[in-house]
Amino acid sequence: MTNETGTQRVKRGMADMLKGGVIMDVVTPEQAKIAEDAGAVAVMALERVPADIRVQGGVARMSDPDMIDGIIAAVSVPVMAKCRIGHFAEAQVLQAIGVDYIDESEVLTPADETNHVDKWQFTVPFVCGATNLGEALRRITEGAAMIRSKGEAGTGNVVEATRHMRAIRSQIRKLSTMSPDELFTAAKELQAPYELVAEVAQAGKLPVVLFTAGGIATPADAAMMMQLGADGVFVGSGIFKSGDPATRAAAIVKATTFHDDPDVIAKVSRGLGEPMVGINIDTLPADQRYAGRGW
Amino acid sequence: MASKPAVGVLALQGDVAEHLRALRAAGAEPAGVRRPAELDAVDGLVIPGGESTTIWKLIEAFGLAEPLRKRLADGMPTFGSCAGMILLAARLPDAASGQQTLGAIDMTVRRNAFGRQVDSFEEDLDLAGIGGPPFRAVFIRAPWVEQAGDGVQVLATEPVAGRIVAVRQGPALATAFHPELTADDRIHQLFVGMVKESA
Numbered sequence A: 001m002t003n004e005t006g007t008q009r010v011k012r013g014m015a016d017m018l019k020g021g022v023i024m025d026v027v028t029p030e031q032a033k034i035a036e037d038a039g040a041v042a043v044m045a046l047e048r049v050p051a052d053i054r055v056q057g058g059v060a061r062m063s064d065p066d067m068i069d070g071i072i073a074a075v076s077v078p079v080m081a082k083c084r085i086g087h088f089a090e091a092q093v094l095q096a097i098g099v100d101y102i103d104e105s106e107v108l109t110p111a112d113e114t115n116h117v118d119k120w121q122f123t124v125p126f127v128c129g130a131t132n133l134g135e136a137l138r139r140i141t142e143g144a145a146m147i148r149s150k151g152e153a154g155t156g157n158v159v160e161a162t163r164h165m166r167a168i169r170s171q172i173r174k175l176s177t178m179s180p181d182e183l184f185t186a187a188k189e190l191q192a193p194y195e196l197v198a199e200v201a202q203a204g205k206l207p208v209v210l211f212t213a214g215g216i217a218t219p220a221d222a223a224m225m226m227q228l229g230a231d232g233v234f235v236g237s238g239i240f241k242s243g244d245p246a247t248r249a250a251a252i253v254k255a256t257t258f259h260d261d262p263d264v265i266a267k268v269s270r271g272l273g274e275p276m277v278g279i280n281i282d283t284l285p286a287d288q289r290y291a292g293r294g295w
Numbered sequence B: 001m002a003s004k005p006a007v008g009v010l011a012l013q014g015d016v017a018e019h020l021r022a023l024r025a026a027g028a029e030p031a032g033v034r035r036p037a038e039l040d041a042v043d044g045l046v047i048p049g050g051e052s053t054t055i056w057k058l059i060e061a062f063g064l065a066e067p068l069r070k071r072l073a074d075g076m077p078t079f080g081s082c083a084g085m086i087l088l089a090a091r092l093p094d095a096a097s098g099q100q101t102l103g104a105i106d107m108t109v110r111r112n113a114f115g116r117q118v119d120s121f122e123e124d125l126d127l128a129g130i131g132g133p134p135f136r137a138v139f140i141r142a143p144w145v146e147q148a149g150d151g152v153q154v155l156a157t158e159p160v161a162g163r164i165v166a167v168r169q170g171p172a173l174a175t176a177f178h179p180e181l182t183a184d185d186r187i188h189q190l191f192v193g194m195v196k197e198s199a
Helices: A008-016 A031-037 A050-056 A065-074 A088-097 A133-141 A160-176 A178-190 A196-202 A220-226 A244-255 A262-269 B014-025 B036-042 B054-063 B067-071 B085-087 B186-198
Strands: A022-026 A042-045 A079-084 A101-103 A126-130 A147-148 A207-214 A233-235 B006-011 B029-033 B044-046 B078-081 B089-091 B105-110 B123-124 B133-141 B144-148 B153-158 B162-171 B172-175
Touching: A008 A207, A008 B123, A008 B133, A022 A031, A022 A065, A022 A244, A022 B044, A031 A042, A031 A065, A031 A244, A031 B078, A042 A065, A065 A079, A065 B153, A079 A088, A079 B153, A088 A101, A088 B044, A088 B067, A126 A133, A133 A147, A133 A160, A133 A178, A133 A196, A160 A178, A160 A196, A160 A207, A160 A220, A178 A196, A207 A233, A220 A233, A220 A244, A220 A262, A233 A244, A244 A262, A244 B054, A262 B089, B006 B014, B014 B029, B014 B172, B029 B036, B036 B067, B044 B085, B054 B067, B054 B085, B078 B085, B078 B186, B085 B089, B085 B105, B085 B172, B123 B153, B172 B186
Parallel strands: A022 A042, A022 A233, A042 A079, A079 A101, A101 A126, A126 A147, A147 A207, B006 B029, B006 B044, B044 B078, B078 B172, B089 B105
Antiparallel strands: B105 B144, B123 B133, B144 B162, B153 B162, B162 B172
């Protein structure tokens, strides 16, 4: 039999189909429907958006399977869900429910402070966060089929997403200029396998799709991240913590497609109502910064 | 016409870069199409894989629906993969709210018919219209053709489900799978040939 599921091509290819699109955090079937109607390429089903996780505190875990089922039933676009870093049993449950992509996410409370999930063991593909190229390559080595820059979720502040996207892209550019003998040292410094480092140096890009996440709240935020080299955008709290979610969601979708056309960005940025309030990262205590979770 | 036909890829959302690469390898001069004026400049158009609901909303929002329908009615060669097949269908029994199609091929297409992502698969497929060995076809949350009209030529049937997954009707070609994700460019060569013939 030649019919094969869960191949690398099928997993990475699924992420290719999301390119140029916006993936939106939703907590109810009604929100999922609003996201789909606004043009989301996928929705992320979770119980609390990151902004609420920050406020309410406590241990943040995988969502209730009934809640995820309700969202799967409500929309025809792909449904993603988050498991805790290293929590392979949560990942097994999410695969059994039939989610289309698992986000092994620093937004939830880590379940293992040493190891991430061995993602090669799964048929369902995984997306993982990264703050720099070494982290991205380690996640790919563990089987991640898609990478997103981490940013700082639930802040409505794009500064960390910018930092992480610039770091990943500039480290790739630097690799591309290196001679083969320098790549051995680069692999050691990046703590990533030489073969993967050499592949990235040769191609000038990651072997998987690179989205951005964590703090995107406006059409211009999305356009900026796309111009910095993101293949697409995750928007978490930025939509449903704003004054007019449906309008803002549709505007961010349009701004992502026409990210290089300031006239379109200007047009869609009008009449959006109140954005989410946002948090200055400098005022966040170190233990409340999610980007440092994962290694 | 020039030896390299200008072939557009609808670049609103989806795996545009992969189609651009495959078209270039197949001897075309490819370009992304996001605006009506860009559509006017191409001899043929690929509608890529992606999310069909999203692509349709952007087609409507940016005034492309009527220009696209007009070019298709005038016989512009077009090729749609996966979401592109959905957009070329005449009938969608399970369309999302507000979702329409371009109706270039007399067929009924069911979205996500092969299941969710855990059911996505690849397999060798016998394909009429191209020579050589079987085609390694990559199906991702793929649709199938539920019913094809009399004028539609069936190019491939998926053997396990027994469903139609590749069709051609005149200048319009569609596959439920993603030839752009493999290094096998025979389907893109077939399409570039169709564009050359129509000029």
